[in-house]
Amino acid sequence: MPELPEVETIVRALQNGGRGSPPLIGRVLQGAELRWQRSLAAPQPDAFLEKIRLQPVKAVARRGKFILIHLNQATLLIHLRMSGDLRLEPAADETGSPVPPAAHDRVIFHLTDGWRLAFNDPRKFGRVWLADDPQAVLNGLGPEPLDESLTAEEFHRRLSRFQRQLKPLLLDQSFIAGLGNIYTDEALHLAGLHPLTPSHLLSSEDAARLLNAIRTVLQEGIRRNGASIDWVYRGGSFQNHFRAYGRSGQPCPECGTPIARRIIGQRSTHFCPACQPLKVAPAGGNSSTS
Known part of the structure; x- marks a missing residue:
């Protein structure tokens, strides 16, 4: 938390304006203030502060749970981890x-036109990178679940390669x-799949159903601006529509x-x-449910 829908909501607000703020795109980074240096993963602080100075924001994007702020000559990558958030504010x-920084503001980016971008992170797990090549940080991430190039057939092949829950x-x-x-x-x-089901036991129909379910809940989460279940993330309403998460002891909606x-x-x-029976492999090798 935040997950893909919450990160996507933040990215869209930075792209287009929202959450009470104008777009970030087009503004220029005049400098930064490292209020907790360990939030910066790379490069070293002196190089970071020098390189971002006077860089315009060209675009904002998302990859997995990473926020990518593309500058003229490099890319800022921000991972919110457990408790991070970004505020574009006067x-x-x-x-x-001057408006004093909020409690737990770890990095503050000073912008043109009297605005600033604050990276707030109470638990201090979030990280910021400045990279010439974003792939140096993003290398190793799997496919995007909402990318149409991830077909049901490919998803089934990927599931079948592993014998993991x-x-x-x-x-x-x-x-x-x-x-x-x-x-x-x-x-x-x-x-309708049990969380302990071994991935290689899923049929092609199971895999297609799971991929469709992943896309459905992510798209619904984005439509509702994510889920706000504690003090970490602001403004979402998907928590009011959970089917299973956080509903221990409550009746299944199905x-x-x-x-x-x-x-x-x-x-x-x-x-x-009842709705998510555990699928196991019998002695004969064919999958079954129990």
Whole structure:
């Protein structure tokens, strides 16, 4: 958290204006303030501060859970991790007095026209990179789940290569980029697949159903500006439409069975025991359910 829909919502606001702020594109970075240097992953602080100075913002994009701010000569990459957020805000109030930084602002980018971009991160897990080649940071990410080039056939082939439980595999960013705990639980529930099902046991029909479910919950999450379930992320409403995540003990929206919760891969996981039966391989080698 934030996951793909929350990151995409932030990116679209920076692209087009939103969340009470104008577009970031077209503004010029006049400098930066590193309020907690460990938020900067690369390069070294002196080189970072020198290189971003007077660089115009050309474009804003997303790759997986990364925010990409393309400058004239380099790219800023920001990963929000557990608690990060970005605010594009006025640097001064209506009287012209400077607005003090908020608690937990780790990096502040000073912009033209009296604006600033603040990277806020209470838990200090988020990171910022400045790279000439974004692929140096993004190398190893799996395909984008909303990319039409990821076909159901290719997704099934990828699933079949592994003998891993579905929940941990879908959280693996090298397998598919952008999914986190919330949207994985939601997609598995919509697809009717148990989170512990070994990936290689999925049929082509299972894989197609799962890919469609992933895209459905991500698109719905984006449409609702993401999910706001605590103090970390602001402004989303998808939390009001969860099927499984965070609903332990509440009735499944499909069958009424209480939603179960268990820890899988050190992550809290929510599923319906009736709608999401566990598929196992019998002694003969063919898959079945139990």
